Amino acid sequence: MKKGQVTIKDIAKELNISCSTVSRALKDFPGISPHTRQAVRELAEKYHYRPNAVALSLRNQRTNIIGVIIPETVHFFFSTVISGIEDEAMKEGYNVMICQSNESFEREADSIDALMSARVDGLLVSISRETKDLAHLQKVVDEGVPMVFFDRLVEGMNAPSVIVDDYQGAYDAVEHLIKQGCRDIVHLAGPENLIIGRKRIEGYKSALEDNEIPINEDSIIECRNGTQEEAVIAMNKLLSSGKRIDGVFANNDLAALGAMKAIKKAGFKIPEDISVVGYSDWQFCSLVDPSLTSVAQPGYEMGREACRLMFQEINKTNTQKSTIKILDTQLVLRESSAKERVLQAIYK
Amino acid sequence: MKKGQVTIKDIAKELNISCSTVSRALKDFPGISPHTRQAVRELAEKYHYRPNAVALSLRNQRTNIIGVIIPETVHFFFSTVISGIEDEAMKEGYNVMICQSNESFEREADSIDALMSARVDGLLVSISRETKDLAHLQKVVDEGVPMVFFDRLVEGMNAPSVIVDDYQGAYDAVEHLIKQGCRDIVHLAGPENLIIGRKRIEGYKSALEDNEIPINEDSIIECRNGTQEEAVIAMNKLLSSGKRIDGVFANNDLAALGAMKAIKKAGFKIPEDISVVGYSDWQFCSLVDPSLTSVAQPGYEMGREACRLMFQEINKTNTQKSTIKILDTQLVLRESSAKERVLQAIYK
DNA sequence: CTGAAAGCGCTTACAG
């Protein structure tokens, strides 16, 4: 037998009919004799005929593939986004081509090129940390290929985005701490130059303001790289300064964990003396002791939503190019912030 | 201007030459006048010409895409595998198309079909838990499409595989516990019907035998689903039975964590009274208290290796279809198993 | 009810 997968031609030859007829028989085209139709279908079945998507793509000028540029697949949050993209894409009959930039600008640009060469029908992108120059993205827009940004907002680009409501997430976290009775709340902040970092600081401040608690700039500590160690050091310094502290809102879970370590070592009880809330809600939040209250980001939902916006773009349903879809976070309450009474209510 | 991306035809028309010439000029074909060559290249640059990979695929009968079937992208281990696949594939100029089966047989079969339709040059697959019937995979082999299995071994299929040395990983873990002075080591085992579960039990037993420690079947506790809760319950039962225990080897990290919880609650010290070793080495192993010694699986390396085997298949370099590449695990020592003296040596 | 032809974008053996 012939090597490789069976084609329409193979079937046509065996049946002594034309390719056109086979093609039509395969797709229930009206004017086809039941007899031919039957014969074609049987043979297709027998040889496991599968339409050649490459040929179809060339003819239809559409590949039914969507390209994804993602900083790192290994990051938990991004892996949930990928999962959402995959599920939504598959549901709509699309395949997904993934490139990770590894946070490198050059690799991001190369990947965009590869995906454009592959003629993907659309691009879902979360830019790398290094990316400042947007020329490679502008080209995509210029050539009319639908693009949707997720998680990392890109300013000045004519494409829809899906992001998380970082302001509200931070606000909720801090408000929760206040409701628990905290008055002196420290914020372990992310780098100021990232939009998300700034948004969370804003949320922190607004929550304090709305509850008539004075904002103390000394209570906002920038943790640049968000490691555990960094947070341990920052927290140790704070605790030994004699400053009154009864709550910590960390802009990421690792930092929260570092804070918890320092707090425990200094002899304070969590949450009785100092409550702690983190951000991201990784799996380990429920595993540490005490378990960590955290702001959950809807990664899976973000992936699906980005896909949906993409399909709107592809089908020109969406006229509003500048759509920014903002997804709600959810505060997941655990032991590190909840007083006994509240915990009972949650876990009953 | 014309919508969509520029083609060879567009360039040919503008320059009033034939497509053949443009094609040749673009790829430094010898017999082309420097003048034509120059003109073509300038125009290509100007219009951001990118070869249409779809057309190339159709002509070359090869897509330079490799398909990946993976149970779940959200699982940390698998996300590292994906990362390895991505990096290796990109290095070789391949794109990666990913489908997650979500552990569903039906979805796995559908994904295989989609990928075969897309005419991927090869398939990297880790089968779903549900998969018993292998017909969909046999079809792939029959149609001559290279396939490589990773992580989950499939018996009776003519295709290379990459797996982790679960026997040795377990052996190392248990031997380490013995060297720490443990004599009564419990194994929280995985389900017997999975090959990996059986291999780890074998490793556990061999390590005991080689050190002349009698094997006690009561010390092997099956934890079917590997959750934390399950391990807590199993461990509680063991501890309250009055049985002497000074070491625990859990077949997965969550179970190890559960065991630690139960041990601490019962008033024992880790590692002084009871040492604990887990399996998988997730990020949280270094975050819990005490940090958890664990057997690290080389996911990233597995992804790369699977890719390399795939390329060998594609280029017919590999004549040995039944290759099984077994990757070494690495025991990552942390606090939960190492006595003071050892820890100092490690962390100094 | 069926077939021949053209075309999607590209390459290359064959002519000139």
Next chain:
DNA sequence: CTGAAAGCGCTTACAG
């Protein structure tokens, strides 16, 4: 040094 033609697998407007 350059071009016309054929072909990768498929679909569909046009004829019959």
